[in-house]
Amino acid sequence: MKVAKLAFVCVTLLSTVAVAGDKTNFEIYLSIPASGTATAAGSIIGVQNSSDSKSVIQCQIKVDNTVLGATQRLFCHARDVNGNDGTCLLxxxxxxxxxxxxxxxxxxKLTFTWDVSNQQCKSVEIQRGSWQVRSNGAT
Incomplete structure (x- = not known):
């Protein structure tokens, strides 16, 4: 009986270790050179879990109906803890x-890049991995 209990405890501990791992909140990262390509990265949950009140990250699609038909616009914006902003449109x-x-x-993890000279979005990337904090609040 003691052997069975010991085996149960060992299996329980091993299974806990097997599902445990590093979890990451991506805080806002901005790199805006004087010319060339700028980069912004971070996660919504990283901003929400941050203690600062300045950080922001978002991308949105806006659709307008005009006489020429529907047009779409991509808008991405990030602001870091120091209040630096990065924005692109397409x-x-x-x-x-x-x-x-x-x-x-x-x-x-949302990453977007843009041309510094005209604020035009160049790329949008979404990264999803096991190292991320789960959106249902589980840690």
Whole structure:
């Protein structure tokens, strides 16, 4: 009987270790050179779990109905703890950009780049991994 209890405890401890791991809140990262390509990265949940009240990260798709038909606009914005802002826009973005924004979850790492000279979005990336804090509040 003692052997069975010991085996149960060992299996329980091993299974806990097997599902445990590092979890990461991605705080806002901005790199805005004087010219060239700027980068912003972070996660929504990283901002929400942050103690500062300045950080922001978002990407959105806006659709306008005009006489010429519907037009879409991609807008991404990030602000770091120091109040530095990074913003990009893209009119009628490729469908792949739109799909990524719609797929964005609060614990995904969002990275976007833009051309500093014209604020035009160049790329949008979503990263999802086991090292992220779960969106249902589990840690």
């Amino acid at each position: 009119n009628n973005p490729p469908q792949a950009f739109v799909d990524l924004v719609y797929a964005l979850k609060d614990n995904d």
